[in-house]
Amino acid sequence: MNNKICIIGLGYVGLPLAHAFSEKYEVVGFDINKPRIDELNSGFDRTLELTENQVKESLKNGMKFTLNVEDIKDCNIYIVTVPTPIDDNNEPDLTPIVKSTETIAKILKKDDIVIYESTVYPGVTEEVCVPILEEFSGLKFNETFFCGYSPERINPGDKEHTVTKILKITSGSTPEIAKKVDNLYKSIITAGTHLAPTIKVAEAAKVIENTQRDVNIALINELAMIFDLMNINTHDVIEAAGTKWNFIKLTPGLVGGHCIGVDPYYLTHKAQSLGYMPNLILGARQINNGMSKLIADKAIKKMVKFDKKLKNANILLLGVTFKENCPDMRNSKVMDIIKELNEYECNVEVYDYWVDRSDKETKHLNFIDELPLNSKKYDSIIVAVGHDKFKEITTDDYKNMSNGEPIIIDVKGIVEKPTWRL
Ligand SMILES: NC(=O)c1ccc[n+]([C@@H]2O[C@H](COP(=O)([O-])OP(=O)(O)OC[C@H]3O[C@@H](n4cnc5c(N)ncnc54)[C@H](O)[C@@H]3O)[C@@H](O)[C@H]2O)c1
Known part of the structure; x- marks a missing residue:
């Protein structure tokens, strides 16, 4: 069967992905934000991830940007790229994931595949999303519909490491579906793919990439505070230490944005719910904040x-x-x-x-x-x-x-x- 792909959430992650898929597949881009849909239909991307030419190219390739659920009913692959923020108490706010999953569940058909790309803690796809998909669709997981998880690694503003040039982790809810998901991404990602053994492994891999970076930056920030008290220039120290082959050369600074300052809280939330207090990760967050x-x-x-x-x-x-x-x-x-x-x-x-x-x-x-x-x-x-x-x-x-x-x-x-x- 031919793939008709729906990308749910057309932000920093979803739009470039939709553009990449539109070169090979029939694609519909769905978002609940009307001004966003209007601007994309006029050829403008406010995130500046795509140029006007690229947005127009997608439209020429037949891509449709829509607010209307009717327009995505006949897709057979749904890829979710909605935000995964934290609330005021630094707890995961899964509202966009839950709401977008409900939207898909209401139109889910036999043999459809739902792939999540949003950054989550291990277990969100199978323990939070799958029950919603089953409840609203009446279908049965791994019998009449399937899931995948493939985290995104793009870096906003980076024109060199764009979506197709970054190796992508893939996974699926059965061995056959995992292969199918992997082949789908392989067809557009020139850098290749890494097929993880399970969805939870793929979810965990993404969240630790950013957690590791957060903790390493926190260490450099702490060192910068110590060296400041000693009147030693931290950048000079890093330059010198960086001559060793295995020193991780990071610079001190602010850690903001949608990913590094947020994703570790997804992991710490899950760890705490299982009775483990992740002191190092939370300490790093405190230093960086x-x-x-x-x-x-x-x-x-x-x-x-x-x-x-x-x-x-x-x-x-x-x-x-x-x-x-x-x-x-x-x-x-x-x-x-x-x-x-x-x-x-x-x-x-x-x-x-x-x-x-x-x-x-x-x-x-x-x-x-x-x-x-x-x-x-x-x-x-x-x-x-x-x-x-x-x-x-x-x-x-x-x-x-x-x-x-x-x-x-x-x-x-x-x-x-x-x-x-x-
Ligand atoms: N921005 C990055 O560099 C980056 C990199 C890797 C991973 N991620 C992860 O990817 C996910 C998406 O991030 P982003 O930066 O693209 O977010 P974004 O805020 O730029 O875009 C998300 C889009 O989803 C839409 N949306 C929200 N709820 C929706 C719903 N119920 N149905 C349909 N559309 C909905 C929003 O209107 C918005 O246009 C997050 O989980 C993030 O952690 C982001």
């Missing part, structure tokens, strides 16, 4: 040191996205720096040429349109994100933007002569 306060405190202390008044001090923040060279604001820890500085009643202005100002997350921020060269206005400048353009700012530029003694706080190690560097 504390970096914003440390950076704001440094700016404040330097202003005090140079006799600058704190109330109404003008502070320029360069960059608010969660990482360099992309417009993604989700869970950006730069927001916590702003919150901290606002408590001192500082006047924080933000310059970020990547950000869409109509975004609800950015509406309350005090943006400036251009880099305020020669403004002589700022009591402190915090370089929070390593966007390419910020690397071109010279020592003289910083001096000419500063009111009196320049105080430049360099979070990313890209300023030639910072007052303080993380």
Whole structure:
């Protein structure tokens, strides 16, 4: 039977995947967000993962972007790429996974395959989603419908490691379905696939990739705090230690975004539900979440040191996205720096040429349109994100933007002569 693929959730992950599949298969992209569907139908992708040409190419290949469940009824493969956020208590919020699974369950037919790509803790596919699929469809798991799990590894803003160029883990609910899922991805992923033995193994593999990175960054952040007390430059230490073949060369910094700062909580939730307290993983989360306060405190202390008044001090923040060279604001820890500085009643202005100002997350921020060269206005400048353009700012530029003694706080190690560097 020919595959007709439905991608559920057309965000950073779903849209590039839909585009890749559309080159070989009939594809329908489904999302519940009307403005998103409208913009995609006009050829625009606000995540900037696809160019206008690529979106239009997908449409030309016959791809349909839709809000309408009727349009996805005749698909036989459903791939779920909806968000998996955490709530205010750092607990997994499975609402989008549950809701999208209900949508599929109501139209599920005999022999259909439902593949999850969203990052989850081991067990979500088979213990949370499968019962919903069975209940609403009346079909029987591994008899009349099947599942797969294939986690996504893309990196927003990275134009080199795009979806088809990253090796993909695949899995299926029976050996035959696993092969089928693997072959489906193999047909578009030029980097190849790794077929995991079970769905739970594939789920666990994804969540530990990001947990390992989070813990390793936390170690470097902790070392940076220790070296700061010793007046040793952390970047120089990392450069030196990095000459050993097995030293993992990471730099200190903020850990925000939709993945690394979130996914470990999925694993810790599951571990705790089984009676295990994951102290190392939670400790790492605590260290990484504390970096914003440390950076704001440094700016404040330097202003005090140079006799600058704190109330109404003008502070320029360069960059608010969660990482360099992309417009993604989700869970950006730069927001916590702003919150901290606002408590001192500082006047924080933000310059970020990547950000869409109509975004609800950015509406309350005090943006400036251009880099305020020669403004002589700022009591402190915090370089929070390593966007390419910020690397071109010279020592003289910083001096000419500063009111009196320049105080430049360099979070990313890209300023030639910072007052303080993380
Ligand atoms: N962004 C990344 O770099 C990245 C990388 C690897 C894995 N992931 C994982 O992939 C998943 C998706 O992430 P993303 O960054 O693409 O999210 P996103 O927020 O960019 O996009 C998700 C889309 O799903 C839609 N959606 C929400 N509920 C829906 C529903 N019930 N039915 C249909 N559509 C629905 C939203 O409207 C949105 O357009 C998450 O689990 C994330 O952890 C993300």
